[in-house]
Amino acid sequence: MKRTWTIIGVSDVAGSFKWYHSLFGQPETPPGHHDFGQILDTDGTVLLCLHQWGAHEHPSLMSPDEASPGNGLLLFFRVDHFDMALKRARALVARFEEEPHMNPNTQTQEFSLRDPDGYYVAISALPAPQRKKPARRRPNKRLRPAKAGGQIRKSREKPPRLRG
Numbered sequence: 001m002k003r004t005w006t007i008i009g010v011s012d013v014a015g016s017f018k019w020y021h022s023l024f025g026q027p028e029t030p031p032g033h034h035d036f037g038q039i040l041d042t043d044g045t046v047l048l049c050l051h052q053w054g055a056h057e058h059p060s061l062m063s064p065d066e067a068s069p070g071n072g073l074l075l076f077f078r079v080d081h082f083d084m085a086l087k088r089a090r091a092l093v094a095r096f097e098e099e100p101h102m103n104p105n106t107q108t109q110e111f112s113l114r115d116p117d118g119y120y121v122a123i124s125a126l127p128a129p130q131r132k133k134p135a136r137r138r139p140n141k142r143l144r145p146a147k148a149g150g151q152i153r154k155s156r157e158k159p160p161r162l163r164g
Helices: 015-026 082-092
Strands: 007-010 036-040 046-052 075-079 099-101 108-114 120-126
Touching: 007 120, 015 082, 036 099, 046 108, 082 108, 082 120
Parallel strands: 007 046, 075 120
Antiparallel strands: 036 046, 099 108, 108 120
């Protein structure tokens, strides 16, 4: 499996790190470095990387003055506990970009807000587990009548003539 590491430029790595941990309901921990941090899922999967603007001279992360933070980027996260994420999000921002609603494309609840650097963040509920259709029962071959003499006569065939 290949995974992407989305890296966004932020003005305050520690502050953004705390903000995202609060949004996702994760224990508060410090970032790995003063200029870089990874938000990880409980299984260690990288959810988002936060990179200090101007650190390490990456051309696209030099300054937020070159372009609006998040221009052309939508951070879209699916969460296990939508209602709890909604409550945590309301404590983080004064207003949402989009109030909770049913997304007609995903058929799940979602809302949107802006992070401290102005990135657009959408939070979506994981879809309800799909109910599997009942398995189609296969006929039990052992219950079928056995073939007579290894052959079955078709109804269109003429009965064999007996010679006397």
